[in-house]
Amino acid sequence: MKRKGSGGDIKSGRRAFLRGLGKAVASVSALMIGGAGLIGKKGASHAAVxxxxxxxxxxxxxxxxxxxxxxxxxxxxxxxxxxxxxxxxxxxxPTANHFRTWVERYVWLEGEERPMVDSHSDPGNIAASGSEKEYRFDNRYQGKKIDKAFFVPxxxxxxxxxxxxxxxxxxxxxxxxxxxxxxxxxxxxxxxxxxxxxxxxxxxxxxxxxxxxxxxxxxxxxxxxxxxxxxxxxxxxxxxxxxxxxxxxxxxxxxxxxxxxxxxxxxxxxxxxxxxxxxxxxx
Amino acid sequence: MDALYHVSPFTGYVYPNETIIPWTVMIVVYPFMTGLVAGAFSVSSMYHVFGMENFKPVARFALLTALCFMLFVPMTLLLHLGQPQRAFNAMITPHMTSAFAAFGYFAAFYAILLILEVWFAFRADNVIRARNSTGFTRTFYRAITLWSDDISEKAQSYDHKWMLTLAIVGIPAAHGLHGYVGFVFGSLKSREWWGSDMMPVIFLFSAIISGVAVLIVLYTLVSKLRKTPIDESCVRGMAGALWGFLMFTLLLEGLEFANVVYKAKEGIEIIMEYVTGPLFYRYFVFQFGLGAILPIIVLGLMFARAVRGKAFIVGAVICALLVLMNVFLMRWNVVISGQEIAKTMRGLLTYHDPGGREGYGAAFSVLMGPLILLFILTRIMPPWKDMTEEG
Missing domain, CATH: 3.30.70.20 (Alpha-Beta Plaits)
Incomplete structure (x- = not known):
């Protein structure tokens, strides 16, 4: 009787263990599938085009x-x-070195073959505006003879x-x-x-x-x-x-x-x- | 000043956003270290695959060296990333058109291969160490052999079979990994200084010479520290390999430069202004002159005059140090110089140390890390003598 009983205990213990194991496996695989699903979803929404x-x-x-x-x-x-x-x-x-858009200035001084180029982030232009948050082009070419000049956004x-x-x-x-x-x-x-x-x-x-x-x-x-x-x-x-x-x-x-x-x-x-x-x- | 964060001084006209150089010294150290890995692995393969006996004294040491540097390679990239905690995004959802998408897989594959190779190479030794020790030491060695205890001839021949297979796979893997790093730069069309078909090949050859050079230096240094005789035929073998591959490297780098100058595409004026100005010393004098031509001449003379003994070793070590400088400068002159020539092709920037996690101090620490790890590993698993051969 005792032997049988203990055998039953072992059996039920084993059964409980297996049940637990089953639950664990099930939940881990559910997690994994869920995770994979999430990853798949993320992957899809990040495709190049x-x-x-x-x-x-x-x-x-x-x-x-x-x-x-x-x-x-x-x-x-x-x-x-x-x-x-x-x-x-x-x-x-708000610095003079990070821009989503900027403007360039091209100036050909009289007789020069190639232009002088600068943008509003040039230190001279920042000095002229007095702030890294406000922008203007300085008057560096004032008094000089200019053949051609334009801006390019x-x-x-x-x-x-x-x-x-x-x-x-x-x-x-x-x-x-x-x-x-x-x-x-x-x-x-x-x-x-x-x-x-x-x-x-x-x-x-x-x-x-x-x-x-x-x-x-x-x-x-x-x-x-x-x-x-x-x-x-x-x-x-x-x-x-x-x-x-x-x-x-x-x-x-x-x-x-x-x-x-x-x-x-x-x-x-x-x-x-x-x-x-x-x-x-x-x- | 927070506002003028990392700004590099410039001349001429550069795009406003270019004034902050994106890739720092970490991206110089990164190809330098992967190069050392590929080169050191080549040296180990000379014995393990091609059976060149004179490379035997450094064969296992070279494996450990490759492993130590490989384990620190990701560190350079993680320190560079703005969001390092997201680094695995590149592996979970790789964007396949990116030249960098497969790097995580390549690097992981190669690191695992190296670990396996080292495990098989030292397994028998570690079993013997476990048997000869007690207590914690014994448990430790039992653990690193994964509780294997078989050092019969059959088991050892099995180890060797695996080592050979892994090394044969490892050669293309190591070189593939490094050629790939060259492609990351060579495939960019936005920079004239980088966008070249020869870049992967140049990276590969300079990787081999750097790996051989670092082993010449480390092997002689360690022998001095351990007060053991230096195997001259081993150093001779490595010096010969260095000499041969160095000539190829110099030729390829020279050709690359000649191509840029001779094709003289738009913006060549600024490139010429750069190479004859800020780049002159670190490119022509140090990288080409002292780092390549001088060692080629010295090594050539030493072989021609059959210099032997201490004089040869000293000469070889000096040449190896010069080559290491050459390769580091080559990485610098690609990565940093490429960014110092503005994309406008009308201005030049000067690299400015950003400090902090991407500064010179951090870069130096990352370079020293593998050496410290190597010191520890050679204490745990001395690669100098095969314990199974001692009987």
């Missing part, structure tokens, strides 16, 4: 748009409102074949269906490979957040039917933005009526930022 599944933005369908940006360099007066507006709108780190080119997206090891930066190149700041590891790969110097490292940053065409604005901040504030209409799918848009008109150029076409990046009024010295 996203499938046109609609992101959760109210009243916005990114399959319906193909955004484009135009710059008329002949109009730019170098007032730099675009730069200040961009910094304010997008909370860009620069911005991320939101390339059709972006080399930054190509090199990102995690897929944190990606090309959206409507043409913008964006960065998932919660997924970026901060390796700065994309900063290296961009031929245009459009990317920078946000040292406050320890991730890479760049122009988004004010994605939070354009998906609500607004224009990017830089376009909105430009007093001379040097910056043009719109939907290339819409024939009546500013950008479609700009592309139809002008012979446009892109920067560094030899890279094969195929920018969707189109210029008129460039010079061979602009790169």
């Amino acid at each position: 996203l499938k046109p599944d609609i992101p959760p933005i109210p009243d916005y369908d990114w399959t319906q748009h193909d955004w484009g940006y135009g710059i008329d360099a002949t109009r730019c007066i170098g007032c730099l409102r675009c730069v200040e507006a961009c910094k304010a709108e997008n909370n860009v780190v 620069k911005i991320c080119n939101h390339c059709r074949h972006p080399s930054c997206v190509q090199v990102c090891p995690t897929g944190a930066t990606f090309k959206t269906h409507d043409g913008a190149v964006l960065i998932d700041h919660d997924y970026c590891i901060g390796c700065q490979y994309c900063v290296q790969a961009c031929p245009y110097g459009a990317r920078f490292f946000d040292y406050e957040r320890q991730v890479t940053e760049k122009c988004t065409w004010c994605y939070h604005r354009i998906t609500k039917g607004l224009k990017p901040a830089c376009v909105e504030v430009c007093p001379v209409g040097a910056r043009i933005f719109g939907d290339m799918n819409n024939e009546a848009s500013d950008i479609s008109k700009f592309l139809r009526e002008n012979r446009v150029q892109v920067l560094k076409p030899e890279t094969g990046n195929a920018p969707t930022c189109f210029y008129i009024g460039l010079d061979k010295e602009v790169s």
Whole structure:
């Protein structure tokens, strides 16, 4: 009896153990499957060129748009409102070395073959503005004879074949269906490979957040039917933005009526930022 | 001043965002260390795969050296990343078009291979050590052999079979890993100084010479410290390998530079201004002159005149040190110099030490880490004598 009983104890103990083991295995595998599912999900949402599944933005369908940006360099007066507006709108780190958009000044002094080039982040220009948060071009050429001079606004080119997206090891930066190149700041590891790969110097490292940053065409604005901040504030209409799918848009008109150029076409990046009024010295 | 964070001084015109150089000295140390790994592994394979007997005294030491450097390679990248805690994102959701996406897998595969190779190479020794000791020491050695206790001839021939297989897989893996590092730079079209098809090959050859050189230095140094005789034929073998591969490396690097100058694409003016100005000493004088041409001449003369004994060893060590300087400068002159030539091709920047986790101090610590680990490992598993051969 005793023997039987103890045998029963052992048996029931074994059974309990097996039951426990079964539960453990079941829960671990459930966790694993769940984990794998999560990973799979994350992976899918970070593929380089996203499938046109609609992101959760109210009243916005990114399959319906193909955004484009135009710059008329002949109009730019170098007032730099675009730069200040961009910094304010997008909370860009307030230094003279981090810009989503910037303006370059090209000046040919009399008789010179090549131009003098600077941007508002040049130490001389920062000294003239007196602050790293306000921008202006100084009067360094005052009194000098000038053959030719102009300004060139620069911005991320939101390339059709972006080399930054190509090199990102995690897929944190990606090309959206409507043409913008964006960065998932919660997924970026901060390796700065994309900063290296961009031929245009459009990317920078946000040292406050320890991730890479760049122009988004004010994605939070354009998906609500607004224009990017830089376009909105430009007093001379040097910056043009719109939907290339819409024939009546500013950008479609700009592309139809002008012979446009892109920067560094030899890279094969195929920018969707189109210029008129460039010079061979602009790169 | 917080606002002027890490700004590098520049001349001419550079894009505003370029004034903060993205890749720091950590990215110099990273290819330098992977190069040492690949090179040291090659030296170990000379004996383990190709059966060159004069490499036997350093064969197992070379394996440990490769392992120690390999374990510290990820450290350089982790210190560089803005979000190191997300580093595994690159392995969990690799973005396959990135030249860097497979690095995690490659490096992990190679590190595991090295650990296995070391385990098999030292298993019999560790079994004997376990048998000859008591208490905690015994438990420790039993644990690192994973409680195996068989050192019969059959078991040892099994060990050797595995070592050979792993080494044969390891040669392409080590060189693949390092050629891959070269591709990370060579495949970038945004920088004239980097975007070259020859970059992976140059990286590979300089990896081999750096690995051989570091072993010449470490082997003679350790022999001095242990007061044991230096095996001259072993140093001769390594010096010969160094001499041969160094010539290839110099030729490839020279060709690479000649290509840039001769093709003279847009922006060549700024490149010429750079190489004849800030780069002159550290490129032509130190990297090419003192780091490559001088050791080639000295080693050549020593072989031609059949220099022997202490003079040869001293000469070989000096040449090895010069080659290590050469390879470190080569990494510097690729990684840092590439970023000092602005993408505008109208300006030059000067690298500025950011300090902190990516500063010179941190880089030096990361370089010293493997040496400290190597010191500890050679105490635990002395690679000098095969205990099974002692009987």
